[in-house]
Amino acid sequence: xxxxxxxxxxxxxxxxxxxxxxxxxxxxxxxxxxxxxxxxxxxxxxxxxxxxxxxxxxxxxxxxxxxxxxxxxxxxxxxxxxxxxxxxxxxxxxxxxxxxxxxxxxxxxxxxxxxxxxxxxxxxxxxxxxxxxxxxxxxxxxxxxxxxxxxxxxxxxxxxxxxxxxxxxxxxxxxxxxxxxxxxxxxxxxxxxxxxxxxxxxxxxxxxxxxxxxxxxxxxxxxxxxxxxxxxxxxxxxxxxxxxxxxxxxxxxxxxxxxxxxxxxxxxxxxxxxxxxxxxxxxxxxxxxxxxxx
Amino acid sequence: xxxxxxxxxxxxxxxxxxxxxxxxxxxxxxxxxxxxxxxxxxxxxxxxxxxxxxxxxxxxxxxxxxxxxxxxxxxxxxxxxxxxxxxxxxxxxxxxxxxxxxxxxxxxxxxxxxxxxxxxxxxxxxxxxxxxxxxxxxxxxxxxxxxxxxxxxxxxxxxxxxxxxxxxxxxxxxxxxxxxxxxxxxxxxxxxxxxxxxxxxxxxxxxxxxxxxxxxxxxxxxxxxxxxxxxxxxxxxxxxxxxxxxxxxxxxxxxxxxxxxxxxxxxxxxxxxxxxxxxxxxxxxxxxxxxxxx
Numbered sequence: 001x002x003x004x005x006x007x008x009x010x011x012x013x014x015x016x017x018x019x020x021x022x023x024x025x026x027x028x029x030x031x032x033x034x035x036x037x038x039x040x041x042x043x044x045x046x047x048x049x050x051x052x053x054x055x056x057x058x059x060x061x062x063x064x065x066x067x068x069x070x071x072x073x074x075x076x077x078x079x080x081x082x083x084x085x086x087x088x089x090x091x092x093x094x095x096x097x098x099x100x101x102x103x104x105x106x107x108x109x110x111x112x113x114x115x116x117x118x119x120x121x122x123x124x125x126x127x128x129x130x131x132x133x134x135x136x137x138x139x140x141x142x143x144x145x146x147x148x149x150x151x152x153x154x155x156x157x158x159x160x161x162x163x164x165x166x167x168x169x170x171x172x173x174x175x176x177x178x179x180x181x182x183x184x185x186x187x188x189x190x191x192x193x194x195x196x197x198x199x200x201x202x203x204x205x206x207x208x209x210x211x212x213x214x215x216x217x218x219x220x221x222x223x224x225x226x227x228x229x230x231x232x233x234x235x236x237x238x239x240x241x242x243x244x245x246x247x248x249x250x251x252x253x254x255x256x257x258x259x260x261x262x263x264x265x266x267x268x269x270x271x272x273x274x275x276x277x278x279x280x281x282x283x284x285x286x287x288x289x290x291x292x293x294x
Numbered sequence: 295x296x297x298x299x300x301x302x303x304x305x306x307x308x309x310x311x312x313x314x315x316x317x318x319x320x321x322x323x324x325x326x327x328x329x330x331x332x333x334x335x336x337x338x339x340x341x342x343x344x345x346x347x348x349x350x351x352x353x354x355x356x357x358x359x360x361x362x363x364x365x366x367x368x369x370x371x372x373x374x375x376x377x378x379x380x381x382x383x384x385x386x387x388x389x390x391x392x393x394x395x396x397x398x399x400x401x402x403x404x405x406x407x408x409x410x411x412x413x414x415x416x417x418x419x420x421x422x423x424x425x426x427x428x429x430x431x432x433x434x435x436x437x438x439x440x441x442x443x444x445x446x447x448x449x450x451x452x453x454x455x456x457x458x459x460x461x462x463x464x465x466x467x468x469x470x471x472x473x474x475x476x477x478x479x480x481x482x483x484x485x486x487x488x489x490x491x492x493x494x495x496x497x498x499x500x501x502x503x504x505x506x507x508x509x510x511x512x513x514x515x516x517x518x519x520x521x522x523x524x525x526x527x528x529x530x531x532x533x534x535x536x537x538x539x540x541x542x543x544x545x546x547x548x549x550x551x552x553x554x555x556x557x558x559x560x561x562x563x564x565x566x567x568x569x570x571x572x573x574x575x576x577x578x579x580x581x582x583x584x585x586x587x588x
Contacts, residue, residue, distance in 0.1 A: 023444045027444065027449075029449065029452050029453040029456045030456075031452060031456060032448070032449055032452035033444070033449075036444075079409075083405055083406075083409060086402075086405065088400075088401035088402045088405060089402050089405065106382075107382035108380075108382045108383050108455055109452065109455070111377055111380065111382060111383065111405065112377075112448050112451060112452045112455075114409075115373075115377060115408075115409075115412065115443075115448045116443050116444055116448045116449065116452075118409065118412055118413065119412065119439050119442045119443030119444070119448060120439070120443050120444060122416045122435060122436075122439040123436060123439035123440055123443055123444075125435075126432050126433075126435040126436035126439060127436045127439075127440075133428070134427070134428035134429040134431075134432050135428040137428075137432055138420050138428050138431055138432055138435075139420075141416060141419075141420040141432075141435055142416075142417060142420035142421045145413050145414070145416040145417035145420060145421075146417055146421075148413045149409075149410050149413030149414050149417055150317045150321065150327070150330075150410055150413070150414060150417075154326070154406055154409045154410045154413060155321075155323065155326055155327075155410065157406055158323050158325060158326035158403065158406045158410075159323040161402055161403070161406075162323045162324075162325060
């Protein structure tokens, strides 16, 4: 399949919906709405929301039902980037080649813009999802919240902070990343399936796929931080090493890391063995996650 | 009615449920869970969650249906206190007589604990509400999110920050506070009603009640900051003046502020004229909000 064409098309759909669900720039007070839009509309590959649409399509659903949840996942991803970049956390000045939110709008507004995006995510799922049974939408709200909060991203970020400067073994690293980045990626795919009425067996398969690409994604991120091209990445290469962050290459070397990413990719593809060609987008995205250069 | 007995009883119920819904302290990684519990279990009057229970009871509902939402509202209130106290925002060292979250756990953990509590709120509503139609629970999720995010609390806080050091008139002050503190109080009462199947007319009445006490609550807060007792308040009196915050006493004087609080109280009580004695708790709480000393 033409993956680039698929990604470009879905990216346009997602971008238009994000623009619709975000409060307009002149929604007073102005600065927080500008800050929300600044970070969300900065681009990015929209991999997470596209996974939600593709997860929905893989079981024969209409992507329209999944679009609000797809955008919610992107709002949550963006909120996490804004807060992670703050001086008290990673203290990053640039993201995707642009100054980070707190550099442009100040720390207070960056904190609040993140809070508002996290909240907007749940408003978007609950308020904009149509043609889906309310029980299902509620289950999606619950799944997205769990993947974001105390079973997922935020607690994973806290674990990551607590591990800084400590000797971290492979199991601990996997446990941190399965929550920090894996849980939301897995939820993105699974919720797409839920919204199209997938069976429990199909949801389990989509979960396994999500775990596989989540892990492959993180390892590839770590590898790119060592061997990547700063211009393509939009951030400085080598920042993990300078910050003494625990990474896969640091713990097991580059070669073994690449092998592990390949194994995770294979597991993701295996999980889709019961799906027909409607899951080809998910398959192509899995390969793209490992082969990308940025 | 015996308001103190009612408040004590409902406070115990809310505290037990908060304890149940919060992740246990040893849920790894430890610091973020300790930080979440530290701020939530610090006490406070639990006015907002009790309003949710009382709103439910006022239309004849079982408070059990409203308990998860009541706790969610308290989680959101606590999240907002943690983030508002941060150095980049109000930079407060004490809250309820105790060191603020970032003073105990550091800024990074305080930011993340707030994020996790905000997320936990939606997880709690979606995952723990029983014996209520899914459509209704979804409507509650949407209402709570709207009152928290871009139509409510977070955007009100942003407006408050932007107004600092500027001349603020009464209309602007009301607009800031109706979002910053009023929206969540109103949502607390209205969601209680929703969860017990209130009619649209009843919900409108509960909204009007919520707006009335929300305004009365804020004016009373401002007045207490001028004439209150630091020991009872658990915070330093006069901090609004030192921070040059726009307040009702600063704009219209103490006497007029007290009159406006009284008018808002009357409006709240009038809104309940169609309710029977099951709304007596709401009536007593409204009077308490204006007459309290802390």
